[in-house]
Amino acid sequence: MGIIQRIPSGTALSARIENVSRRNFLKQVGGLALGLYLAPVGADSGTAAPGSAGGGPAAAVDLEPDAFVRIGADDRVTVIAKHLEMGQGTYTGLATLIAEELDADWAQVTVEGAPADTVRYKNLLMGIQGTGGSTAIAESFEQMRKAGAAARAMLVAAAAQRWNVPASEITVERGVVEHRASKRKARFGELAAAAAAQPVPKEVRLKSPQAFKLIGRQRLPRKDSPAKTDGSAIYTQDFKLPEMLVAVVAHPPRFWGGIKRVDASAAKALPGVVAVIPYAGKPGAFQNGVAVLSHNTWHAWKGRDALKIEWDDSGFKLGSEEIFARYRELAAKPGLIARRDGDAQSALASDTAAKVIEAEYEFPFLAHSSMEPMNCLVRLGDGTCEIWNGEQLQTADQAAVAALLGIPAEKVTIHQLYAGGSFGRRANPQADYVLEAVAIAQAARAHGIEAPIKLVWTREDDTRGGWYRPAYLHRVRAALDVHGAPLAWHQRIVGQSILKGSPFEKVLIRNGIDETSVEGAADLPYDIPNLQVELATPEDIAVPVQWWRSVGHTHTAYVTETLIDELAIAAGKDPYAFRRTLLARQPRHRGVLELAAAKADWHRPLAPGAAGARRGRGIAVHKSFNSYVAQVAEVTIARDGQFKVDRVVCAVDCGLAINPDVVRAQMEGGIGYGLAAALHSAITLKDGVVEQANFNTYPPLRIDEMPAVEVHIVSSAEHPTGVGEPGVPPLAPAVANALYAATGKRLRKLPFDPSELKV
Amino acid sequence: MVKLEINGKPLQLDAPPDMPLLWVLRDVAGLTGTKYGCGMALCGACTVHLEGKAIRSCVTPVAAAAGKKIVTIEGIDAERVGRAVQQAWRELDVVQCGYCQSGQIMSATALLAANRQPSDADIDAAMNGNVCRCATYVRIRAAIHRAAELLAV
Numbered sequence: 012m013g014i015i016q017r018i019p020s021g022t023a024l025s026a027r028i029e030n031v032s033r034r035n036f037l038k039q040v041g042g043l044a045l046g047l048y049l050a051p052v053g054a055d056s057g058t059a060a061p062g063s064a065g066g067g068p069a070a071a072v073d074l075e076p077d078a079f080v081r082i083g084a085d086d087r088v089t090v091i092a093k094h095l096e097m098g099q100g101t102y103t104g105l106a107t108l109i110a111e112e113l114d115a116d117w118a119q120v121t122v123e124g125a126p127a128d129t130v131r132y133k134n135l136l137m138g139i140q141g142t143g144g145s146t147a148i149a150e151s152f153e154q155m156r157k158a159g160a161a162a163r164a165m166l167v168a169a170a171a172q173r174w175n176v177p178a179s180e181i182t183v184e185r186g187v188v189e190h191r192a193s194k195r196k197a198r199f200g201e202l203a204a205a206a207a208a209q210p211v212p213k214e215v216r217l218k219s220p221q222a223f224k225l226i227g228r229q230r231l232p233r234k235d236s237p238a239k240t241d242g243s244a245i246y247t248q249d250f251k252l253p254e255m256l257v258a259v260v261a262h263p264p265r266f267w268g269g270i271k272r273v274d275a276s277a278a279k280a281l282p283g284v285v286a287v288i289p290y291a292g293k294p295g296a297f298q299n300g301v302a303v304l305s306h307n308t309w310h311a312w313k314g315r316d317a318l319k320i321e322w323d324d325s326g327f328k329l330g331s332e333e334i335f336a337r338y339r340e341l342a343a344k345p346g347l348i349a350r351r352d353g354d355a356q357s358a359l360a361s362d363t364a365a366k367v368i369e370a371e372y373e374f375p376f377l378a379h380s381s382m383e384p385m386n387c388l389v390r391l392g393d394g395t396c397e398i399w400n401g402e403q404l405q406t407a408d409q410a411a412v413a414a415l416l417g418i419p420a421e422k423v424t425i426h427q428l429y430a431g432g433s434f435g436r437r438a439n440p441q442a443d444y445v446l447e448a449v450a451i452a453q454a455a456r457a458h459g460i461e462a463p464i465k466l467v468w469t470r471e472d473d474t475r476g477g478w479y480r481p482a483y484l485h486r487v488r489a490a491l492d493v494h495g496a497p498l499a500w501h502q503r504i505v506g507q508s509i510l511k512g513s514p515f516e517k518v519l520i521r522n523g524i525d526e527t528s529v530e531g532a533a534d535l536p537y538d539i540p541n542l543q544v545e546l547a548t549p550e551d552i553a554v555p556v557q558w559w560r561s562v563g564h565t566h567t568a569y570v571t572e573t574l575i576d577e578l579a580i581a582a583g584k585d586p587y588a589f590r591r592t593l594l595a596r597q598p599r600h601r602g603v604l605e606l607a608a609a610k611a612d613w614h615r616p617l618a619p620g621a622a623g624a625r626r627g628r629g630i631a632v633h634k635s636f637n638s639y640v641a642q643v644a645e646v647t648i649a650r651d652g653q654f655k656v657d658r659v660v661c662a663v664d665c666g667l668a669i670n671p672d673v674v675r676a677q678m679e680g681g682i683g684y685g686l687a688a689a690l691h692s693a694i695t696l697k698d699g700v701v702e703q704a705n706f707n708t709y710p711p712l713r714i715d716e717m718p719a720v721e722v723h724i725v726s727s728a729e730h731p732t733g734v735g736e737p738g739v740p741p742l743a744p745a746v747a748n749a750l751y752a753a754t755g756k757r758l759r760k761l762p763f764d765p766s767e768l769k770v
Numbered sequence: 771m772v773k774l775e776i777n778g779k780p781l782q783l784d785a786p787p788d789m790p791l792l793w794v795l796r797d798v799a800g801l802t803g804t805k806y807g808c809g810m811a812l813c814g815a816c817t818v819h820l821e822g823k824a825i826r827s828c829v830t831p832v833a834a835a836a837g838k839k840i841v842t843i844e845g846i847d848a849e850r851v852g853r854a855v856q857q858a859w860r861e862l863d864v865v866q867c868g869y870c871q872s873g874q875i876m877s878a879t880a881l882l883a884a885n886r887q888p889s890d891a892d893i894d895a896a897m898n899g900n901v902c903r904c905a906t907y908v909r910i911r912a913a914i915h916r917a918a919e920l921l922a923v
């Protein structure tokens with residue numbers, strides 16, 4: 012038996028195809044593998060790969076069939092994407108790079124996710140296999156184009172041989188190889204077998220940007236649109252194996268709490284419940300819990316709800332108020348210095364400080380709240396472990412699973428699926444939910460259950476499950492001199508480290524400073540003679556934290572971009588002009604700032620609102636992940652303080668825009684994601700218990716709250732940089748500055764409290 | 771055993787009467803295009819049509835759907851309005867992660883079936899229950915207008 016046999020739809024078929032190994036699949040379609048692994052130029056092969064133990068040395072592999080591109084006898088070009096598609100458009104982006112140099116017809120290109128394989132699919136900027144930090148296009152721009160160009164060269168060589176003509180006379184266009192003089196033509200599929208037998212070229216010539224046909228094209232259809240509009244796209248939530256059991260779990264109410272006693276009798280009496288399995292968590296990585304197993308998610312869920320569990324009292328017990336009180340104490344004391352220019356403290360105390368602004372800012376914990384709650388499917392074998400997941404951090408997850416099971420990392424196989432959002436959550440530095448799924452499968456095996464196990468978190472589990480954007484508190488003092496020029500800026504940041512205790516600690520924590528806590532502040536772009544940024548990292552807060560779309564920039568940009576606004580107003584200057592002057596040495600910041608201001612008609616007064624409604628406009632500019640974004644937000648505020656963001660004009664400089672429409676989509680999405688947080692999002696704790704659970708207490712943005720968005724892309728020939736995250740940071744400060752412009756109120760606590768804006 | 775008509779096909783499925791239609795579709799009928807997002811009628815990811823009306827399958831006991839016509843994302847292309855919505859969604863590349871989009875398309879189709887020329891306010895009202903954490907709302911709105919255009923010819 013098993014669920015799969017009862018499936019009448021096409022879904023089972025797609026699930027089964029996923030199960031067929033790629034080699035078998037090739038045999039089935041009758042094509043021959045044409046694939047490449049090219050050693051990246053300029054990549055640092057000596058980069059430490061955290062957690063890569065057992066993954067094998069990064070051997071110099073010249074030809075690795077199936078690595079990035081495969082051409083079938085059926086003419087299909089399959090791009091193997093090393094990055095997780097979680098909405099950011101990377102399948103389309105990677106395929107664009109390969110198809111461009113291959114001169115493929117866009118319609119013949121399909122994309123599949125790469126398995127875990129650090130040697131082949133390492134992220135060249137991260138040194139391990141993984142998706143994050145808005146790096147996908149930036150790190151693979153050369154590598155993917157080279158793969159496409161090499162495949163093209165091999166097709167051309169095969170054609171030259173077959174037709175007995177010089178390769179230099181052969182052209183390739185939209186999937187057709189042609190020798191015009193002898194009027195001979197062949198489709199890719201006809202040449203695939205012969206091309207695979209050609210030697211891999213040692214060197215390839217890449218197109219000059221003027222020759223690009225796909226890169227930079229305004230509208231190139233997304234590769235995942237069809238499957239995501241007919242219900243056939245398969246996410247972890249959807250993937251099924253024969254005999255598979257779904258696990259719905261009960262977690263302790265407090266992080267890192269334990270289990271005293273489980274009364275499973277009521278749960279076991281329910282129809283459909285197969286077993287109740289308590290399992291041990293791993294401190295710092297995943298929680299203890301009790302899993303209820305069933306063939307049907309609903310039955311497992313009902314069973315979970317029927318458990319009677321006595322939890323022990325050992326978990327983390329502080330509430331948000333106590334946490335912020337501690338942070339306030341820490342902010343009163345010097346921290347570690349992340350940046351120091353001049354002497355900010357002396358300047359602030361001196362007579363030259365004509366105007367001083369002091370402010371404190373509070374940022375809550377934030378859940379990622381991706382539409383697809385966390386889940387993971389695990390099948391244990393004999394000394395092996397197979398995982399199906401929307402997988403974002405292959406190398407680290409493999410290593411963590413291997414350590415938990417006591418098997419070598421190469422015995423951990425990971426199959427890639429679509430992810431229903433992530434926003435950073437699926438790249439957990441401790442492999443939390445993946446380990447939890449494995450631990451349940453292991454515990455089930457100890458109970459004699461060998462079935463594959465799919466861990467499925469409910470929305471409530473996901474909201475309460477931790478791994479939040481850390482709560483932060485900033486305390487800032489800034490001064491203008493008598494001429495209204497910025498004199499000093501002293502900023503203290505207090506909040507948990509994301510990286511401490513993770514495999515990334517060694518690389519990204521320097522001198523006690525977690526770069527992800529201070530990024531965006533320690534690299535403040537404005538010319539300020541006396542600047543000091545300090546960091547205090549509390550170590551006694553056990554709330555699990557991790558990166559959340561744009562990481563440190565989520566809070567630093569808010570402080571820097573609202574405070575610079577405040578300084579501008581205090582200096583009697585226009586906030587746009589004030590920034591522009593201070594960015595004289597930052598041409599790319601200035602470029603997006605000017606573009607956004609021009610497109611938003613900054614120099615013209617904002618149209619007034621209806622009677623009684625106040626309107627305001629605010630601007631912000633921020634660099635993150637090597638991309639530059641400026642946004643102008645326009646707001647309308649009612650007398651009771653309720654407000655609507657009417658429009659956001661956004662300018663982005665991400666170097667060469669590979670897929671302009673995906674760039675626009677990511678800016679729109681980043682604006683919506685940032686706005687949701689600014690308007691609604693806070694995870695709060697009371698006695699250590701998370702107070703939010705579902706969308707009614709952790710509200711998302713809804714369609715009526717979405718502003719009109721206009722995106723303008725700076726035309727650039729610079730190396731491409733990421734767009735998944737950089738749209739987020741400027742949004743909240745731009746809106747806050749607009750609210751200030753309309754009301755004269757500075758909001759220093761997120762999410763915004765409209766009652767502060769009442770007339 | 772419960773008798774359902776899903777996407778024009780009569781089916782007999784083994785499910786208790788109180789099981790939400792969502793889990794019958796996903797775990798019993800194997801139609802996984804309909805998604806779970808909240809289980810409390812708060813997000814719209816589970817939207818399907820019951821007798822032509824958009825409903826949240828996560829809070830609809832399967833017994834309430836017995837003998838009635840159910841259409842899911844897998845069957846929406848059988849209707850002209852559904853096809854127009856899918857086409858508009860593809861023309862404008864609305865999707866990001868895509869997880870919410872089955873529900874969005876089901877709600878948009880129900881809206882357009884009842885109102886061929888929806889205003890922005892109509893769209894806000896009809897689509898308010900469909901959450902998109904990727905915030906594809908700008909394009910959802912544009913795609914509904916585009917689908918209306920496609921249907922007008």
Ligand code: FES
Pocket residue numbers: 805806807808809810811812813814815816817826827828829
């Ligand atoms: S899952 Fe039904 S409304 Fe969210």
Ligand code: FES
Pocket residue numbers: 098382431432865866867868869870871901902903904905906
């Ligand atoms: S497309 Fe990701 S939730 Fe809507």
